[in-house]
Each structure stands twice: as structure tokens, then as C-alpha cells.
Amino acid sequence: MNSRRPPALPPGVRRGRVRRVRNLGGVTDPVSIVTAALLALLVVAVAVLAFRTSERQLRPAPSPAGPEVDVDGDLVGLLGHLAAASVVLGPGDVVLRASAPAHALGVVRGGQLAHAELATLAAEARVEGGSREVQLSLPRGPAAGAGRFVAAVQVVALAGDRVLVLVEDRTAQIRLDDVRRDFVANVSHELKTPVGAIALLAETLTEAADDPDAVRTFAERMGRESRRLSGLVQDIIDLSRLQDADVNLESRAVPADEIVREAISRASVEARARDIAIHAGSGRDLALQGDPGLLVTALRNLLDNALRYSEPGTRIAVGVRQGDDDLVEIAVVDQGIGIDPENLPRVFERFYRVDPARSRLTGGTGLGLSIVKHVAADHGGEVTVWSTPGRGSTFTLRIPAATVPPPESTTEAPA
The missing domain is CATH 1.10.287.130 (Signal transduction histidine kinase, dimerisation/phosphotransfer (DHp) domain)
Incomplete structure (x- = not known):
């Protein structure tokens, strides 16, 4: 019977006795070995989950175009940039958002829409969907005598049974x-x-x-x-x-007496033709800050108006004095027919005439006093009127004052 001999060992190596290891980590039971393996897998899974969680936290936020955008936040930001009054209504017409113009315009009061017309439009939009645009005349306040304003209203149905109401004041x-x-x-x-x-x-x-x-x-x-x-x-x-917003004024300090003399000179021919005398007082070294040509035009229009509504043989006086608030006042006083109190608020309107027949007879255009009003406003001043029927009228042009620069000294040869 032949037996296989073990292979030869290298020189210097002794052959020893080989023992089988039957102890795996001190666990000799098969059930314990399986349990340890499952525990190891659980530890690895927890580690992987923790790594992915930390990676998700470090990842940048999604872009606004992504699915996680806060629509309500964007809507509020958009409404904040609108000039129109904006209101977002929830179910039951509860005001969820209302801009400052909505409160200022009186669209929202006490957390509710202040106008039944707007509530009706919101209900229709909520039922039918879409949007609608209308123009309404709404009261400015709850009082019975409150004024009204013309409102351009747009109502849009939103998701979640909400409604957007936009109101723009178009009165002006x-x-x-x-x-x-x-x-x-x-x-x-x-x-x-x-x-x-x-x-x-x-x-x-x-x-x-x-x-x-x-x-x-x-x-x-x-x-x-x-x-x-x-x-x-x-x-x-x-x-x-003058109505142009970019009107170019050649503003400078001009003596008040210079304005008065030039205006009277231009109106002197018509004054002589109507047999009306014009008397002027001294400005006492007062000066106006403004455009000389426009100021003369304004005063000339006041004189023309006084001449047209004065009877022959009467007089017109032009006075200059220092007024309040650093303003110089030039008053034109006539002895004409006067103006009724109900007509005083409208005398500066374009083409408005107190006596249309007399104005057409004397050649008035109906624009003179309106020009005076715009000249005064462009110079930072105003024009006022006082009148009594049968006793004449007084128109006062009030223009900001200026200091007259001292004249240059000149040396003249003796006569």
C-alpha cells in the first residue's frame, strides 16, 4: 500500500504539527455568527444614511424656478412694487394681504373690502375663474357726502380659492x-x-x-x-x-419798478383809447426773482383784464409792497364792474369769462388770467383776487423776493 509523502521543506525549516483553528473570534455558535454579521450590516447602513444626510444639508438651495418655490412670498413681493392698491382675498372674502395704497384709498376697512361692487366682482371671479377688468365710480369714504373717484379695477382668480383685486385711481x-x-x-x-x-x-x-x-x-x-x-x-x-414741465425760466433779480413800468408802457395805448388812467406806486427798491419777460406778461394780462372790465373815465392803480413769507406783492386795483362771489373760484380757468358778451366786444381771449396763474406758479408764487360787484376788483401777484445787485461804479468826466 503506497502512501503519499509530504513535500520536502527548504533547508533550515523544521516540519511542525498543524492544528485547525476552530475558534472564530471567540464565537463557536453558528447563530451568534449570523447575528454579528447582521449587526455589522446595520452599522454600515447607519453610516451611509448619516453621510447622505450631511451631504444634502451642504447642497445649495434649489433655484426659484424649482418646485419648492414659495408662491405666496413671491406674490407678496410683486404686489409690494405695484403702484395700484392690491388686496389678496381668501375664502369668505377674508383679507389675507392688503397693500398700503389699498388702505390709503379706502379699499379695505376693518379687514374687509369696503365696497360691495368689489366683493361682487371677487365672488364672480372665484366661481367662474379667470380675470375681469372694469371701471367703477367708488366713494372715497364712508360718509354720505364723501367725494368719489374713478377706479380701474382688475380681479384675478388664484389657486386655493383666493382672489387678487387691483384698484388704480384714474381720477386725475x-x-x-x-x-x-x-x-x-x-x-x-x-x-x-x-x-x-x-x-x-x-x-x-x-x-x-x-x-x-x-x-x-x-x-x-x-x-x-x-x-x-x-x-x-x-x-x-x-x-x-408755461404748462410744459420743463419750462426754462431765465431767472434773475429784477427790480419791481422795472416790471411795473414795462407792463404799463405796453398797456398805455389801449388805456388811452378807453379813456382810463393808470397810476403806479413806487416799489421802494424791491426786487423779484424770476424771468423778466414772463413777469411783464403776467402783469400786462392783469392790466388788460382791468381795462376790459372798467368804464371810461375810471382809474387803475398798481401798487408794490413787501409781503409776508419773503414775497413781493404787485396789486392791480380797478374800479370796474366787479365779480360775483360764485364766479371768483373760476376766474383763472381757461376760456372762462365773467361777462362773455363784454369780453367778446372788447377782444378778450379768455386765457389771460390762466396765463397769470401759470406764470406765478412757475415762479413759486401765486395770484389772488378780491372783488365786490359794482366796486371793482383787486388782483395781487405774489412772487418770491430777491436782492438787487448794487450798480457798478463808473467814473465820469466832469461836465
Whole structure:
């Protein structure tokens, strides 16, 4: 019987007895070995979970375009930049958000919408969805005599049974559009009158070519209508320039007496024609800060207005004095027909005439006092009026004062 001999060992190595290791970590039971393995796997899983959690915390926040965007926060930020009054309504029309203009305009009071019309629109939008735009006339306050404003309202249905209400006050814009429309209509009417008169006079003049007296009479009337038309066009140009927000004033210190003398000089021809005397007081070295040309135009318009509404043989006085608040006051006092109290608030409106028949007879354009008002406002001043029917009127132009620079000293040779 052959037996396999063990392989030879290298020189110097002794053959020893090999013993099998039956003790694995001190655990000899198979059940204990399985339990230890499961425990090791659990420890590894916990470590991996902790690593992934820390990695997620260190990861940058998602972009606003992602699915985790706070829509309510973005909506509030957007409404904060709107000039219109904005209100976000929840279920039951509870006010969730209301901007400062919404409270200032009176759209929201006591946590609720203040106007039933807005609540009705919100209910319709909540039921039907979408958006709607309307224009409403809403009261400014809860009082019975409160004024009203024109509101452009937009109602939009949002998610979650919410509704967005936007209210914009359009009163000033509507009033401006009305003023422009009335101005165009008035200008057209005022231009049509002298143009039609000139055309009719020209036709009549042609037919009366053989009558020298008739030719002279019609020619004088044509000249008067032409001057009226020219004055109206010039007043429209001046008023348009003064209403420009970027009006360029050649402001400087100008003596008040200089303004008064120039204005009286320009009105002297008409004053002599109407047999009305103009007297002026001294300004006592007072000076105005402003554009000399515009100031003379304003004072000239006040004188023209006094001449048109004064009777022949009366007088007009121009006084200058130092007023309050560092203002110089130039008053034009006449002995004319006066103005009724109910007409005083409207005398500075464009094309408004206290006596339309008298104004047309004297050649007034209806823009003179409006020009005075704009000149005063552009200079940081104002114009006021006091009047009593049958006793005359007093128009006072108040312009900021200035100091007159001392004249340069000159050396003259003896006479």
C-alpha cells in the first residue's frame, strides 16, 4: 500500500504539527455568527444614511424656478412694487394681504373690502375663474357726502380659492383728458369766430369796392379781428409753453419798478383809447426773482383784464409792497364792474369769462388770467383776487423776493 509523502521543506525549516483553528473570534455558535454579521450590516447602513444626510444639508438651495418655490412670498413681493392698491382675498372674502395704497384709498376697512361692487366682482371671479377688468365710480369714504373717484379695477382668480383685486385711481387722468378735450373744443370755437368774421368782412369789402367809406369801415373791422386772432394764437402758445414741465425760466433779480413800468408802457395805448388812467406806486427798491419777460406778461394780462372790465373815465392803480413769507406783492386795483362771489373760484380757468358778451366786444381771449396763474406758479408764487360787484376788483401777484445787485461804479468826466 503506497502512501503519499509530504513535500520536502527548504533547508533550515523544521516540519511542525498543524492544528485547525476552530475558534472564530471567540464565537463557536453558528447563530451568534449570523447575528454579528447582521449587526455589522446595520452599522454600515447607519453610516451611509448619516453621510447622505450631511451631504444634502451642504447642497445649495434649489433655484426659484424649482418646485419648492414659495408662491405666496413671491406674490407678496410683486404686489409690494405695484403702484395700484392690491388686496389678496381668501375664502369668505377674508383679507389675507392688503397693500398700503389699498388702505390709503379706502379699499379695505376693518379687514374687509369696503365696497360691495368689489366683493361682487371677487365672488364672480372665484366661481367662474379667470380675470375681469372694469371701471367703477367708488366713494372715497364712508360718509354720505364723501367725494368719489374713478377706479380701474382688475380681479384675478388664484389657486386655493383666493382672489387678487387691483384698484388704480384714474381720477386725475380722466380729469386731465376732459380738460384737454374741453381745451381743444374751446380753441376751435375761439379760432372759428375771428376767422369767420374776417372771411365775411373780406367778402363784404369786395362787394363795396366802389364805396370808400364802407371800404374803410370794413378794413378797420378786419384789422380788429386780425389782432384778436393774433392775440389768441399768441396766448395759446404762451399757455402751452408755461404748462410744459420743463419750462426754462431765465431767472434773475429784477427790480419791481422795472416790471411795473414795462407792463404799463405796453398797456398805455389801449388805456388811452378807453379813456382810463393808470397810476403806479413806487416799489421802494424791491426786487423779484424770476424771468423778466414772463413777469411783464403776467402783469400786462392783469392790466388788460382791468381795462376790459372798467368804464371810461375810471382809474387803475398798481401798487408794490413787501409781503409776508419773503414775497413781493404787485396789486392791480380797478374800479370796474366787479365779480360775483360764485364766479371768483373760476376766474383763472381757461376760456372762462365773467361777462362773455363784454369780453367778446372788447377782444378778450379768455386765457389771460390762466396765463397769470401759470406764470406765478412757475415762479413759486401765486395770484389772488378780491372783488365786490359794482366796486371793482383787486388782483395781487405774489412772487418770491430777491436782492438787487448794487450798480457798478463808473467814473465820469466832469461836465
